[in-house]
Amino acid sequence: MKGYDYYKPDTIEEAMKMMSTLDGAEYIAGGTDVMVLIKKKALSPQNLISLRNISELSYIDTDNGLRIGSGVTHSRISESDFIKRHYSALFDAVSNIGSVQVRNVGTVGGNICNAAPSADTLCPFLVFDAVVLIAGQKGEYQLAIDDFLLGPNRVALAKGEIVKGINLPALGANSGSAYIKHTRRKAMELPIVGIAARIDIDAKGHPNDWKEAFRRIDDISDMLRLLEKERFVCNDARIAMGVVAPRPIRAKKAESALQGKVISEGLLDEIGRIAASESQPRDTLRGEAWYRREMVHVLTKRAVLMALERMIHADSSNNPKTS
Amino acid sequence: MKREIAFTLNNEEIAVEVEPNWTLLYLLREVLEMTGAKEGCGVGECGACTVIVDGNAISSCLYPVMEVEGKNVTTIEGLSKEDGTLHPLQQSFIENNGVQCGYCTSGMIMSAKALLDKNPDPTENDIRVSIAGNICRCTGYVQIVESIRKAAEKMKNT
Numbered sequence: 001m002k003g004y005d006y007y008k009p010d011t012i013e014e015a016m017k018m019m020s021t022l023d024g025a026e027y028i029a030g031g032t033d034v035m036v037l038i039k040k041k042a043l044s045p046q047n048l049i050s051l052r053n054i055s056e057l058s059y060i061d062t063d064n065g066l067r068i069g070s071g072v073t074h075s076r077i078s079e080s081d082f083i084k085r086h087y088s089a090l091f092d093a094v095s096n097i098g099s100v101q102v103r104n105v106g107t108v109g110g111n112i113c114n115a116a117p118s119a120d121t122l123c124p125f126l127v128f129d130a131v132v133l134i135a136g137q138k139g140e141y142q143l144a145i146d147d148f149l150l151g152p153n154r155v156a157l158a159k160g161e162i163v164k165g166i167n168l169p170a171l172g173a174n175s176g177s178a179y180i181k182h183t184r185r186k187a188m189e190l191p192i193v194g195i196a197a198r199i200d201i202d203a204k205g206h207p208n209d210w211k212e213a214f215r216r217i218d219d220i221s222d223m224l225r226l227l228e229k230e231r232f233v234c235n236d237a238r239i240a241m242g243v244v245a246p247r248p249i250r251a252k253k254a255e256s257a258l259q260g261k262v263i264s265e266g267l268l269d270e271i272g273r274i275a276a277s278e279s280q281p282r283d284t285l286r287g288e289a290w291y292r293r294e295m296v297h298v299l300t301k302r303a304v305l306m307a308l309e310r311m312i313h314a315d316s317s318n319n320p321k322t323s
Numbered sequence: 324m325k326r327e328i329a330f331t332l333n334n335e336e337i338a339v340e341v342e343p344n345w346t347l348l349y350l351l352r353e354v355l356e357m358t359g360a361k362e363g364c365g366v367g368e369c370g371a372c373t374v375i376v377d378g379n380a381i382s383s384c385l386y387p388v389m390e391v392e393g394k395n396v397t398t399i400e401g402l403s404k405e406d407g408t409l410h411p412l413q414q415s416f417i418e419n420n421g422v423q424c425g426y427c428t429s430g431m432i433m434s435a436k437a438l439l440d441k442n443p444d445p446t447e448n449d450i451r452v453s454i455a456g457n458i459c460r461c462t463g464y465v466q467i468v469e470s471i472r473k474a475a476e477k478m479k480n481t
Contacts, residue, residue: 003324003342003343003344004343004344005324005343005344006343006344006387006389008389008390008392028387031385031386031387032367032385035346035366035367035385035387036366036367036385039365039366040366048343048387050387050389050390052390075379098367098456099370099455099456099457100380100434100437100452100453100455100456101367101370101373101380101381101382101434101456102367102382102456104379104380104381105379105381105382105385105386186455187452187455187456188368188455188456
């Protein structure tokens with residue numbers, strides 16, 4: 001391995017200063033991508049600047065929304081009961097990235113900055129309208145995640161800038177979310193397709209304890225029928241798709257087709273079909289384009305269903321249900 | 324450009340000179356000659372190099388040695404007692420045929436130890452998740468899961 005020097009700054013400011021003065025320097029966080037690139041000789045830094053010891057990057061703040069420091073590991077996110085219950089799609093994503101060993105060191109900032117088309121956290125961040133907090137030369141600024149992602153392994157960061165964290169807005173009272181990672185095996189995998197969905201239901205005109213009737217239903221088709229019968233309307237929806245384009249993308253037409261409509265099985269099928277038509281997958285070793293498109297159809301419907309189910313069980317301890 | 328780092332290795336404080344571009348695995352195997360942790364894939368996919376750092380199972384092949392400063396590292400060499408008595412996990416792997424070729428074994432045991440340290444009463448699913456990053460090409464995992472389950476039982480009852 002080619003030699004490099006290794007620096008461990010304690011503050012963002014110090015790290016950015018090092019980046020501007022050291023030759024051939026790269027930032028490293030958990031290292032699960034950077035160290036692999038170095039070993040494969042795709043990256044040959046002269047200096048590595050570690051972001052691992054910067055305490056101002058390691059916060060999880062759950063007051064009015066959710067704010068996560070970029071240095072927080074996937075394991076720490078998956079251990080948060082608050083995130084599991086309220087930002088379930090993000091919980092789904094981080095609890096199945098790589099392996100325990102990867103999740104124990106890999107960071108959320110690393111996942112979004114590496115910006116793989118298959119990056120698991122990106123679909124959830126897209127459906128939660130996440131905002132990326134960036135420390136730049138002229139101070140701190142924010143960028144919507146949709147604008148932050150430029151292409152495969154490309155993000156809107158200028159040289160030396162550091163992602164400080166990611167902010168997720170507060171959710172509506174009747175909302176649920178899910179992320180489905182479609183894989184050949186259960187762990188240590190990249191998705192063939194990844195689908196995240198978030199749905200908010202308008203419960204105006206329904207009794208305060210409307211969820212009770214639904215909680216007694218085990219069968220998801222029965223739940224859907226009751227939603228349709230009681231004319232529950234989708235207030236707001238987001239659907240994001242991974243590995244079907246150069247970067248994870250939102251299925252905006254499918255989202256608008258859900259907006260303001262009464263939830264029904266037929267509608268969800270239609271949403272899946274629209275999302276599939278918005279995907280632009282290609283043939284790769286991991287899966288062929290036609291198959292990916294088919295799976296977008298199936299999984300979009302399933303992700304919205306899971307989101308609905310979780311919305312109903314939002315206050316119960318078994319949320320997210322593992323269905 | 325050697326640097327000196329100090330950390331705790333298997334309950335012993337040590338100070339060593341390292342090159343800043345080494346990984347923890349390189350230090351363990353090539354310098355300290357502790358060859359329990361194996362290099363399989365070298366890119367964090369096989370788990371043969373698993374050791375425990377501050378309570379967490381990690382792939383030592385991807386762990387920059389400079390990050391070990393001040394940390395608490397446990398390797399397979401640190402599991403048995405001084406008199407040679409094996410750790411219940413090690414004993415259980417022997418008794419339940421959790422070992423065939425042995426290449427994955429130290430990583431498997433370290434992943435299992437990290438699990439049991441945090442969760443002494445794991446479900447079968449917890450066990451399977453904990454070793455999902457450890458590849459074994461011999462056993463089919465059944466005896467390994469069994470070894471861990473029985474070790475957990477034994478450790479609970481002592």
